[in-house]
Amino acid sequence: MSTAEIGLIGLGTMGAALALNIADNGFDIAVWNRTTAKTKQFQADAGALAAKVTATESLEDLVAAIKKPRAIILMVPAGQAVDDQIEALRPLLDDDDLIIDAGNANFHDTNRRATADEGPFLGIGVSGGEEGARFGPSIMGGGKRDHWDRVAHILTAISAKHQGTPCATWMGEDGAGHFVKAVHNGIEYADMQMIAEIYGMMRDGLGMNAAEMGDVFAKWDKGSLKSYLIEISGKVAHTTDPETGKPMLDVIVDAAGQKGTGRWTVIEAQHLAAPIPAIEAAVVARNLSSQRANRALGEDTFGAAPHRLAHDMMATETLEQALIAGKILCYAQGFEMISKASEEFGWALPLPEIAKVWRAGCIIRSAMLDDMATALAADAQQNLIFAPYFAEMIKKTHNALRQVVAQGALHGIAMPALSSGLAYFDAMRTARGTANMIQGQRDFFGAHGFARIDGGEGHHGPWGG
Template identity: 60%
Template sequence: MPAAEIGVIGLGVMGANLALNISDHGYEVAVYNRTVAKTRAFMAEAGALSEKIIACDTLEALVDAIRPPRPIILMIKAGDPVDQQIAALQPLLDRDDLLIDAGNANFRDTIRRFKALEDSGPTFLGMGVSGGEEGARHGPSIMVGGKRDSWQRIEDVLTAISAKYEGEPCAAWVGEDGAGHFVKTIHNGIEYADMQMIAEIYGIMRDGMQMEPAAMAGVFAAWNDGPLDSYLIEITADILQTQDDESGKPMVDMIVDAAGQKGTGRWSAIESLRIAAPAPAIEAAVGARSLSAMIDLRTKAEAVLGVPGQGEFDLGATTLDLLEKALLAGKVAAYAQGFSVMAAASKEYGWHLPLPVIARIWRAGCIIRSRFLDDIASAFTATPDVDNLLLTPEFAQIVTDTDRALRAVLAEAIRKGQPVPALASAVAYFDQLRRSRGTANLIQAQRDYFGAHGFVRTDAEGEAHGPWHSEE
């Protein structure tokens, strides 16, 4: 008789740790990897947990090892490999079996797969998983999209293995078809913006204030005890105090400054533009990563254009306090934009995304976990129909309290030639958002002038045109 309660396909870092996490919580799990040697190595390293793990050399053996109806998690490379794996599994599975794609899939692919399997089976779920290697092993944040009853079938397992915030599981069903992977995509977009802003503050400290990494580590560690308390600030302090064993120098100074990206941040920026929900901090972060990869171009440009050198970055005795407040303002802008994109997508795709729930399941386990996610959850719970997080009293106050600091830091950074694209996007976003009369009237006039696109008058309804080409 089949013994396993769930299966895991793909024993890379994430899949292997997820399987160990599942077995660690008392569930029998069957595992399969396309490369049998990797399965053998995994079992050899599983230790006592191997007693609750069934290693399978074939897909047929995997299916036979799981009690029906069979839930099977796919933790493999996104894209074509997922489609190929589904095609290989379909003939072996029953209609009420459940395939769960836990990779970093494009949510549009998830919608396509969900529809393709909806009438022919097996059932399909798209599951966003955040927390990296450590999270997968000891408790990630989990965002599930698909049929609610499908989620309910595996809810016990997923809530058991998820991170916990004050005892509350950081796992939830967030909507139909691609909702789970979309929420994970926006999580990663916010992550991009947050990381870029931290890097910009680091750049000011390093190049503008001539601070050594160890000194910066102390500053970030102190900030982590305040309103900036978050996983990314915590690990930044740890990174900056780490020494390279080979050179004896700070580890951060031995790393080439070219940031990688796997697509989710770029997808979040693209989707924000597609549904007209501006997320300029995410866009700036994606652009900065792309430009960072162009090292040869940047080297040539430095030789031709030079590096602006206008002296020390100095805002007086409160410089570090101002940097802390500026970074807090930028972080708030990134989160507000991310949640705004999710709210717009919720309407666009009919998902009814539960924004307070999403904030709550991001409080632990995930990469962007931070102190004020609890405040975000409370804000959306108190005002569920608010148009933007920045309109809630708590976050409006943060913007007010950090406004001068953000402007002072940006003004000094621009004077001293410090690149701050994401932080600069934050102040531009704040200023455009809170101005009831902007400058789009001129843009509409230009569009009408060259393309007869029309505009709406301030004193009348309906479409109007200007007298741009009237005869004398």
């Protein structure tokens, strides 16, 4: 008998957590995994929630267990695996049955799938990791609005809540939800990188130990920097390795992993001509971190880069102010990219609502997002750095960012994301920059022409005279 309100395929870490979340919120769910043993184990481990779960052993059984019109969530690896699963599933479904890709899909793939005219399709970005999936993620929906509305009662119920408001909403047509999720992940890359750079200044520049740094992060989490990433940075720094008794940070290899979503963000930013230098720098930094052999060779060849600052040259309060400035600049770049995509793809992406959706459940949740939502509601077209509240914050903190970046450069402490953020800020407050030289060069070697400040386009210089 068809009793399940929704189905789910893929019981990996995220899929299993999301299925339990759905059941925990009172919805009957049917689940299927390619490995039947995993499906049975999932139901066995569901405890009191097992009564809300129908474990199926075939796609046919899964489809039969769901009420019509059906809705089925896919939690499988991005790329070809999604296409293969859709291909296997569609012949078993009715014309109005809805497939929902809740994985980390490239939004171009979601655009293609949503317009393939093979049946209703949603692409939703889900952020929050395993804990978020289990107890309340941030959800960014993309596809036709009426398709979203069919399952919105479930998705809002299982989402994180910020002061009672669900952190789940419809972003726009086709791949809009997965696009917003990609930018979220790009901001996440940059935020994490900037925190790591400040950690590097404390460790290598100030000679602080892990516990001392943990205390600093814990203190910052009570102020303007209050956020999930600052909170867990303090917890990571305070943790001791049970095998060696050393700080956990001291036994972790310094090579950062990545699943490619940050890279997608950077690639798409180039297509959109959207300046996101802090995010780009963070992706480059992860790539560099993997080159451990070359970095060791570099240290042997040139000597170790980082060296200590003179005593009392840098206060942790200065580092805090620098990180505040860097964070604002990073988020401003991300929202500007979303604004450009909204115009390019005709999505009318709701920037204030995006900021609200990110306030809880997701990895980049931060106290600042409340004020960002307010600023974007007042003027969604204006870059966040010009919103009065954030303009005042940057005025108070950019000199600290300048000091930290300068001391990093003088003492060999790499700060790619923070320095890129500073360069972005300085470029954004320079009414007459230096691109006139580039235009002169382009006209000299390629006769590309230039605009004159006293009027007119397509002028050429007397370069051969």
